[in-house]
Amino acid sequence: MDKTLNGIKVAVGVTGCIAAYKAVEVVSRLKKKGADVRVVMTKSAREFVGPLTFGTISKNKVICDMFELPDYSEVEHISMASWADVFLVCPATANIIGKVASGIADDFLSTTIMAAKVPVIFAAAMNNNMYDNPIVRENIAKLKKYGYCFIDPDEGSLACGTVGKGRLADYDKITDVVEYHAYKNKDLLGKKVLVTAGPTAEKIDPVRFISNHSSGKMGYAAAKAAKLRGAQVTLISGPVNIKPFTDIDVIYVNSAQEMYDAVTASSDDADIIIKAAAVADYKPLNIAEHKIKKTGDMSIALTRNPDILNELGKKKQNQILVGFCMETKDLIANAEKKLKSKNLDFIVANDLSREGAGFKTDTNIVTIIDKKGQKTSIDMMSKEDIAHIILDKCVQM
Ligand code: PMT
Secondary structure: OOOOOOOOEEEEEEOOOOOHHHHHHHHHHHHHOOOEEEEEEOOOHHHHOOHHHHHHHHOOOOEOOOOOOOOOOOOHHHHHHHHOOEEEEEEEOHHHHHHHHOOOOOOHHHHHHHHOOOOEEEEEOOOHHHHHOHHHHHHHHHHHHOOOEEEOOEEEEOOOOOEEEEEOOOHHHHHHHHHHHHOOOOOOOOOEEEEEEOEOOEEEEOOEEEOOOOOOHHHHHHHHHHHHOOOEEEEEEOOOOOOOOOOOEEEEOOOHHHHHHHHHHHOOOOOEEEEOOEOOOEEEOOOOOOOOOOOOOOOOOEEEOOOHHHHHHHHOOOOEEEEEEEEOOOHHHHHHHHHHHOOOOEEEEEEOOOOOOOOOOOEEEEEEEEOOOOEEEEEEEEHHHHHHHHHHHHHHO
16 A cells, blocks of 8 residues: 555544444554554444554554543643644544534544644534434535535445435545645645546457556556645546546546547646556557457558647647657657657656556656756656656646
């Protein structure tokens, strides 16, 4: 698992709901991502899960009681509120939401939330009728108005036997939202970023296609980095096996033509376009209607696909256009040629022949070349760190 929450302090408030057992997994995932986690449990939460479980997973003392023997050097609920970088209430019941919305601070958790100056996230979970109750709706709306963040529950079958909206949201969504709020640099707030990722697949017949080895990791990392920095992100993705970061608009495509159509439909609005996708330059001239049968040797006639980046370069006005270049030889010369011919602001060149660079790896080794001719070589680092360097350059520009 990635260590994207390294050094981040997360206070987790657990309230009384059957989903309290899921909070154990949430704490475990936050820990695996590198966060320092301290758990506060309400009295009702302890009816569902024991503090020992949270203490063992978080490796920190679990706070249960407002009046348990304090450390007199600090007022514990105030110090907890100022210790945390992010406060997650998970699961958040109608009761805790109602208490905070009404300004009630009568136990350790509600007093700490009240004293918190950091982002407070409520991951709501309750019976669907409770969630629909106008009082709960009003309390949520009030808290949102004051800047509290909510993770809506999912739809599905609930422990009480009903089906509806009330299940705790999925684990990835919860940890993504924590990561979003923990990431302080929001220099892309108000900006629209369009990213392409993954390979394209060009049909030969109903069972076969031409494609390449792109996993989508580089493009998905760029989309995530832009989201963390506050941008509104659209990700146009070829067929890959990665879950996108939360709250990114994803448009899935297969062929280069579909990617071209999706990109041209959303590109006019974008402030920054990052083309990390590995687009097939050629596609079969004809797609066979039925599975092609074995005969002797055969050849497939190919025809050119549209060059999406080239088209974007032609109509670019006030956008920052970033291309990638993937080569197995003459990397820099080819990258410089593409930078000019496609009218890019800069190009990110990766050499597929180097270990730790290119397809499928979690890392990359790149040289960034900008339109003024400035070259920056970047040693091997995670695709996410490289994505942030690319965005830093966009922000500078
Ligand atoms: O997905 P991963 O496994 O993480 O791998 C990452 C990567 C190696 C795929 C990525 O870092 C990368 O290099 N992407 C670009 C691959 C590519 O198509 O390179 P190219 O040199 O063939 O194309 C140059 C640029 O033109 C690229 O930005 C490409 O998106 C774009 N292009 C190419 C052909 C085409 N028909 N339309 C395009 O828009």
